[in-house]
Amino acid sequence: MSWPILYAQLVGVNRHSTSLGKVWLSVLFIFRVMVLVVAAESVWGDEQSDFTCNTLQPGCENVCYDQFFPVSHIRLWCLQLLFVSTPPLLVTMYVAYRNQRDRKRLLEGSGRSSFLSNKSQEEDLDTLKRRRLPIAGALWWTYAFSLLFRLLFEGGFMYALYVVYDGFHMPRLVQCDQWPCPNLVDCFVSRPTEKTIFTVFMTTISSICMVLNMAELSYLVAKAVTRSLCGQKERKRRSSREDA
Amino acid sequence: MPLTPPAEPDPELKMNWASFYAVISGVNRHSTGIGRIWLSVLFIFRILVLVVAAESVWGDEKSGFTCNTQQPGCNSVCYDHFFPISHIRLWALQLILVSTPALLVAMHVAHRRHVDKRIYKLSGRSNPKDLEMIKTQKMKISGALWWTYVISLFFRIGFEVTFMYLFYMIYPGYKMIRLVKCDSYPCPNTVDCFVSRPTEKTVFTVFMLAVSGVCIILNIAEVLFLVGKAYGKHLHTAGESTVGAWIQQKLCS
Numbered sequence: 172m173s174w175p176i177l178y179a180q181l182v183g184v185n186r187h188s189t190s191l192g193k194v195w196l197s198v199l200f201i202f203r204v205m206v207l208v209v210a211a212e213s214v215w216g217d218e219q220s221d222f223t224c225n226t227l228q229p230g231c232e233n234v235c236y237d238q239f240f241p242v243s244h245i246r247l248w249c250l251q252l253l254f255v256s257t258p259p260l261l262v263t264m265y266v267a268y269r270n271q272r273d274r275k276r277l278l279e280g281s282g283r284s285s286f287l288s289n290k291s292q293e294e295d296l297d298t299l300k301r302r303r304l305p306i307a308g309a310l311w312w313t314y315a316f317s318l319l320f321r322l323l324f325e326g327g328f329m330y331a332l333y334v335v336y337d338g339f340h341m342p343r344l345v346q347c348d349q350w351p352c353p354n355l356v357d358c359f360v361s362r363p364t365e366k367t368i369f370t371v372f373m374t375t376i377s378s379i380c381m382v383l384n385m386a387e388l389s390y391l392v393a394k395a396v397t398r399s400l401c402g403q404k405e406r407k408r409r410s411s412r413e414d415a
Numbered sequence: 416m417p418l419t420p421p422a423e424p425d426p427e428l429k430m431n432w433a434s435f436y437a438v439i440s441g442v443n444r445h446s447t448g449i450g451r452i453w454l455s456v457l458f459i460f461r462i463l464v465l466v467v468a469a470e471s472v473w474g475d476e477k478s479g480f481t482c483n484t485q486q487p488g489c490n491s492v493c494y495d496h497f498f499p500i501s502h503i504r505l506w507a508l509q510l511i512l513v514s515t516p517a518l519l520v521a522m523h524v525a526h527r528r529h530v531d532k533r534i535y536k537l538s539g540r541s542n543p544k545d546l547e548m549i550k551t552q553k554m555k556i557s558g559a560l561w562w563t564y565v566i567s568l569f570f571r572i573g574f575e576v577t578f579m580y581l582f583y584m585i586y587p588g589y590k591m592i593r594l595v596k597c598d599s600y601p602c603p604n605t606v607d608c609f610v611s612r613p614t615e616k617t618v619f620t621v622f623m624l625a626v627s628g629v630c631i632i633l634n635i636a637e638v639l640f641l642v643g644k645a646y647g648k649h650l651h652t653a654g655e656s657t658v659g660a661w662i663q664q665k666l667c668s
Contacts, residue, residue, distance in 0.1 A: 342490060
């Protein structure tokens with residue numbers, strides 16, 4: 172799994188994020204992606220090869236493993252991280268669209284006024300590329316929707332993990348009677364305590380990320396409300412000055 | 416079961432620690448000299464040793480854990496009972512948690528730069544050269560940044576000590592025993608279980624512990640250095656002054 176490619180994509184989003192968004196991105200990469208790759212993947216590495224059932228019946232272990240672990244934790248977390256990282260790309264796409272539109276306007280404008288030198292045009296295009304757009308108007312809505320989607324995906328995956336594994340605890344022993352197991356057999360899970368520790372850790376960090384997203388959303392809403400109130404005050408003052 | 420050579424560390428794993436190092440070393444520019452030494456010790460004697468050596472020693476910890484029984488599941492259960500969390504995972508978590516307070520400093524520096532840029536723009540000095548200068552200048556560790564830095568050092572020391580304590584609690588005496596006796600279900604009675612490579616594991620545990628101790632000493636030295644420097648600066652600017660007055664000034668600034 173090439174996480175650096177995803178990181179490179181998301182770092183671009185960082186420029187147009189709020190401070191909370193930047194903190195969220197750091198938490199995502201350090202406490203989730205890093206921990207997943209350097210620690211969790213080795214814990215789950217032998218999950219099927221070391222899943223042992225108390226029987227010599229061929230196929231019984233396979234079938235029981237499949238019954239109790241329909242989707243591995245690692246795969247669920249990878250999917251969760253991918254889904255949660257994609258809404259910020261909406262913001263990047265919108266910023267790219269805005270830049271493209273403004274570039275076109277700039278080039279059209281300079282085409283009409285022939286006295287504008289090439290150098291100043293290049294400088295303007297450069298500033299356009301490097302500028303940081305304020306989070307207002309359509310960008311605000313795109314950003315708010317991306318936050319909502321992030322929250323939905325986080326919550327959805329946490330719920331899915333809870334439902335599939337009946338909680339966040341990994342049992343040491345599961346009892347299985349699927350065909351071709353001859354009767355009720357005991358099957359032993361590999362490294363259950365370590366798996367429980369990591370599941371609880373990843374769930375906690377996931378909740379922290381959800382809290383960060385909710386805080387960011389509240390901050391955006393509060394900022395928009397204050398901006399509209401200030402705008403109203405400004406309009407009232409202007410109209411009273413015109414009347415006077 | 417034939418003895419197998421240790422597995423080669425996954426190249427993707429090496430790459431991920433390398434990208435982690437790239438993120439953390441970016442903070443290096445705003446550290447003190449001792450901070451840079453700490454980062455080098457962390458990277459060379461801990462992360463590198465973990466990736467190139469320790470991971471291969473612990474690579475076969477479960478497959479090489481053998482119990483004197485043919486009862487299926489007994490191996491798994493006894494392994495889980497005596498090794499709730501592997502050394503390697505604990506060290507990986509320790510290294511990640513110990514390195515992250517440095518990012519607090521990076522965030523503070525970024526915030527300061529943002530404020531400086533705004534001030535420059537408001538005062539009319541918004542040409543690209545001045546703004547570039549803000550990006551590349553080295554921040555002085557004073558004022559609120561001093562507090563952020565010192566707090567991040569305390570967090571580092573706290574995490575190091577917590578993990579050393581955790582290690583001691585889970586693996587008493589930091590020694591890896593050769594033989595453990597286990598009687599958890601489904602083992603039929605008390606069975607002897609043998610740990611794979613116990614001496615090599617003890618050597619590496621003691622090594623990582625010693626380096627962890629060195630890192631704690633470096634962090635404490637850095638705290639003392641920063642406090643001493645700040646007090647010295649206060650004495651220099653305010654003439655004769657008591658420690659109490661300096662502490663009061665630091666708390667109120």
